[in-house]
Amino acid sequence: MERREIDLSVSCFGAVKDLDYQMAVIPWGATEPHNFHLPYLTDAILSHDVAVDSAKIAFERYDLRVMVMPWVAMGSQNPGQRNLKFCVHTRQETQKAILTDIVSSLYNQGIRRIMIINGHGGNIFKGFIRDLAMEFPDLLIASSEWYKMRPAKDYFEDPGDHADELETSVMMYYHPELVNLDEAGEGKSGGFVSNGLSSGKAWIPRNWLKVSHDTGIGYPLKATAEKGKKFAQDIAKDYAKLFHEFCQPEQELYKAF
Secondary structure, three states, X not given: OOHHHOEHHHOOHHHHOOOOOOEEEEEEOOEOOEOEOEOXXXXXXXXHHHHHHHHHHHHHHHOOOEEEOOOEOOXXXXXXXXXXXXXXXXXXXXHHHHHHHHHHHHHHOOOOEEEEEEOOOOOOOHHHHHHHHHHOOOOEEEXXXXXXXXXXXXXXXXXXXXXXXXXXXHHHHHOHHHOOHHHOXXXXXXXXXXXXXXXXXXXXXXXXXXXXXXXXXXXXXXXXXHHHHHHHHHHHHHHHHHHHHHOOXXXXXXXXX
């Protein structure tokens, strides 16, 4: 199978017009600094690359044709992050409008299964999806976060939160030319004094300027391409299986009661 049959960012109409697709995937990230050593678009790039690998395996193992849409790099940011040069905060209503326009277009073309593969912790799609379920009752939309598909501690020595060993390793696997590990900050971070906030009993967004000096949270210098390869490949297999399950008739997605 040609890559342009599953990756719209390199595709053309001639390659897809006569093919039947069972679902579409939307890689979603953000535009924000990732310490000193990773690209601003890290979240979007990794979501897209994991999605493409997953779509390839889904076709090979399950004869399931999945199109990976171009990434969306419009992410919701914490206080303080918008003060960082070229970091972009996208409002919730803007994200919802983007998602609605994509979904409406795909629905009109016959797509009835859509999955968001998210790479940015600030993005929350549940409310949007509930609204879209009312507007398109025969359409199923799922959201997932690729970096949570498997326990990070099974693959990495000291996984963190942002531009850490995990993200750095996976980027080193997919795009070593975009990683400048010798320029990385240590990713030291602070947290809340209040136990209620640090434990998650109550929530407020972290002020990024008060929790990180280099915009990273988590030590990246233990990252290797080998760790990233193992993690990414295992996640792609899990996603391919999930795509297959997700594309079953809706009544088969539920257990009897």
